Amino acid sequence: MDNRITKGSGEERHVSHVLADKMSSRPGGWSEEGAEVMIKLLSLKYNGVNLREEYLNEICQKAEKRDKRERVVKEIMKKNIKRV
Numbered sequence: 002m003d004n005r006i007t008k009g010s011g012e013e014r015h016v017s018h019v020l021a022d023k024m025s026s027r028p029g030g031w032s033e034e035g036a037e038v039m040i041k042l043l044s045l046k047y048n049g050v051n052l053r054e055e056y057l058n059e060i061c062q063k064a065e066k067r068d069k070r071e072r073v074v075k076e077i078m079k080k081n082i083k084r085v
Contacts, residue, residue: 031039046052 042052045055
């Protein structure tokens with residue numbers, strides 16, 4: 002069975018039902034940010050995305066950006082030290 006959601010399908014109604022059930026299990030217990038994250042995770046899961054792989058990819062991308070920023074800061078500091 003294909004887990005992808007197609008417009009107007011029974012699967013779309015099922016996912017809507019699952020989301021409504023999850024989001025109303027603790028009324029008032031969700032922050033706006035937490036609700037957004039939960040909806041994103043549930044939609045990825047029901048579309049067949051491997052959440053562990055997505056999480057690891059996200060961590061790697063953040064680490065690469067951090068490393069790049071650190072290299073740029075070091076270069077700027079070196080140039081500023083040479084000027085002084």
